[in-house]
Amino acid sequence: MRSLPLSQIRLTDPFWTNWQKTLVDSTLPAIYKQLEETHRLSNFRRAAGLEEGGFEGKFWFDDSDVYKYLEAAAYGLAIKKSPVVRKQVDDTISLVLAAQQPDGYLNTFFQLKHPDLKYRNLHTMHEMYCGGHFIEAAVAFAESLGEKKLLVGAIKYADHLLNTFGPEKRRGYCGHEEIELALIRLSDVTKQAKYRELAHWMIEARGHSPSPYIEELADQESHALSPWARGMLLQQERYTGEYFQDHAPIREHDKIVGHAVRAMYLYIAAADLAADAADEKLDTALETIWTNLVSRRMYVTGGIGPSSKNEGFTEDFDLPNLSAYAETCAACGLVFWGQAMLQATANAEYADVMERALYNGALAGISLTGDKFFYDNPLESRGTHDRTPWFGCACCPPNIARLIGSLGKYVAGVNDSAFYLHIPVGLDVTTRLGGVNTKIEVKSNYPWSGEIEITVSPEKPTDFELLVRIPDWADDVSTDLVNSEDEADYESGYVRFARRWKAGDVVKVDFGIQPRWVESDPRVRDNLGRIALTYGPLIYAAEEHDLGFAPQLLSVDPELEVEVTESDILGGIKLLATEAISEREDFVEGLYAEVGTTGVRENDAKFIPYYAWNNRGPNSMQVWVRKG
Ligand SMILES: [Zn+2]
Structure with missing residues (x-):
């Protein structure tokens, strides 16, 4: 390839x-x-x-x-x-x-x-x-x-x-x-x-x-x-x-x-x-x-x-x-x-x-x-x-x-008889497949949406394989070869359509992006008792700017619903939010006290994509938050 x-x-x-x-x-x-x-x-x-x-x-x-x-x-x-x-x-x-x-x-x-x-x-x-x-x-x-x-x-x-x-x-x-x-x-x-x-x-x-x-x-x-x-x-x-x-x-x-x-x-x-x-x-x-x-x-x-x-x-x-x-x-x-x-x-x-x-x-x-x-x-x-x-x-x-x-x-690859979509970004390309010049168009709003539409247009009908990677995080994927009974199969992490293509054939794939909490192998000692929030390929982080307090104080319950909202901040990210609790910082005098002295309060915790952190000045940030 x-x-x-x-x-x-x-x-x-x-x-x-x-x-x-x-x-x-x-x-x-x-x-x-x-x-x-x-x-x-x-x-x-x-x-x-x-x-x-x-x-x-x-x-x-x-x-x-x-x-x-x-x-x-x-x-x-x-x-x-x-x-x-x-x-x-x-x-x-x-x-x-x-x-x-x-x-x-x-x-x-x-x-x-x-x-x-x-x-x-x-x-x-x-x-x-x-x-x-x-x-x-x-x-x-x-x-x-x-x-x-x-x-x-x-x-x-x-x-x-x-x-x-x-x-x-x-x-x-x-x-x-x-x-x-x-x-x-x-x-x-x-x-x-x-x-x-x-x-x-x-x-x-x-x-x-x-x-x-x-x-x-x-x-x-x-x-x-x-x-x-x-x-x-x-x-x-x-x-x-x-x-x-x-x-x-x-x-x-x-x-x-x-x-x-x-x-x-x-x-x-x-x-x-x-x-x-x-x-x-x-x-x-x-x-x-x-x-x-x-x-x-x-x-x-x-x-x-x-x-x-x-x-x-x-x-x-x-x-x-x-x-x-x-x-x-x-x-x-x-x-x-x-x-x-x-x-x-x-x-x-x-x-x-x-x-x-x-x-x-x-x-x-x-x-x-x-x-x-x-x-x-x-x-x-x-x-x-x-x-x-x-x-x-x-x-x-x-x-x-x-x-x-x-x-x-990096997002796609070819050989003479196959087109691979490794990362489902939007793209336009014309390449030779099955001996015929073929235009491939991927419509996508990745990573904000998991729905993509691939239009295949060979100059004349030709045989080749179209392979679309199923990401490791995707557990609810649907595929649809529009107006066709042809079935797809799976190979090495790709869904594969092997058939004769004609101009205007369309494949729709939905990777079913949902917020997901992930945890680490317990041998990563620094992450014990902690979880991280993800959305499709994106790892999310909590930033002080959104919380109003340092994210180190936060604990979250992965059973609670995570709300996804469109936003116009940070270049138009999707914000993730969930109910959480945080330690109060109004501790008693002295550095240490009996357990139970610290109070907690309920908060609405917002998360932003990790790549977008530190774009609103320096402030505290955490990817692996405490599970509470
Ligand atoms: Zn370097």
Whole structure:
């Protein structure tokens, strides 16, 4: 199964068209402004010799934010014309290409600051991570706009890598995975196998002892670039490699470990390696890691990586709410990896997780205005967590931007004889099915409504399968093939209609969205005695702004009715409300007193979608509320 080219698919439901409009009108110009103000663009000007000065900025991987912005902008411009964004993008592309060395190398930190130390510190200095994002931006322009100016530079860069690393050359791979998946994308767009082969070789090289990073630690000049890294690489003076998934050869990985974003990017590329070689052992390893992640180490929001210490994974069932790290990039990465697994297996379980991460953990990373961002996404706040316009390490803003812009790639899939609707958004697409050009139109107001209508219009009658995913949360689904007696069947989480289609055939599906309370595996100690409210794919949260008091005081009875009302707040969300009780805060003097001293009062408790919290100023929030 493959995704649909972004040039062919258009999203049409109010929810996502609004987010995509915000991307072009607000998010992209806001990010560009930050790139300029934080000297990220100056660094390219200086490396190109267009401006005097050295490297400026906090992080050696600042270039990557420029590339991710470009990638998001390529998707945005394919959705909506904008002279402002177009001009900013053209200027940026010219700068990037001007800064590239004649031999293909490109990294402004090393070019300006350490020209003699290129590729000497692969474990921490992120040169190939930046290069990977350069390639992804170039591929995005080629694929969604047919523009190949940046691609020429990216090919030159990839050829420079091919001349430096690989079998018979240097054994080296980047401490922050990304280049692998980027080289695979470059291979797809150029039809050149050599880039995919280098990516696969890098995946295979990783995790074998001794790691090349140990040698780098002994190199004084390399070590001087990142003296702090020693503590991350060594535990009691022993190298473990878990932080960057360098702890074991890929087929021996049996659980999700280390830095969350690094892990996602590695396994996206590994899924390609497994598919390419029909590699059962690698398939099994990836399924095992995935199962460990989604059944023991993922928040209900699809956020992953609970710890700020390693920006990553800890132990099974360690999912604290208040201190949850759950980086926006990691939730985006989970959507990307989910898609890679989904395309390899056509199993809807992967789309269930993609949907969870997309509508909750990832989307919470951006404000409704599109110009403020969360880096970490806790499931509880006591009023101090607030979105900001930018970060010193600014990976998250352009990552959520590129996900919103490229969403058409994730919601549906095709092969020659089947169309899959993974996430029931509204869309229009024309693609070849059963050898015939076929228009598919999905009318939807998801996630506010579970009713969708799919109209199929092949140029002439043709046979193919139409598959619609039944979400894991949906337990009352109805389907109707209008004016036909044909029956549907079920396969791997999809309802399937296999038949001869003619123009104007209509399928109606109702997922029966109702408010539902969910609970956790009791081994998630932080959620004991707590429940969370959901509505279709959305996880809801209680916010102080609606309650008038901190949601930590609240207890709810899941047996009571939950009322659903339309609203015009927060972009037109559905509000959920139920009767609840809350502790009184007018406690007796002193910190402690005999049980029964605290009074309770009855309240009407309102809940809003988790993604929409913190859009009315900082205030307390809670996803997992006490069950009373
Ligand atoms: Zn990030």
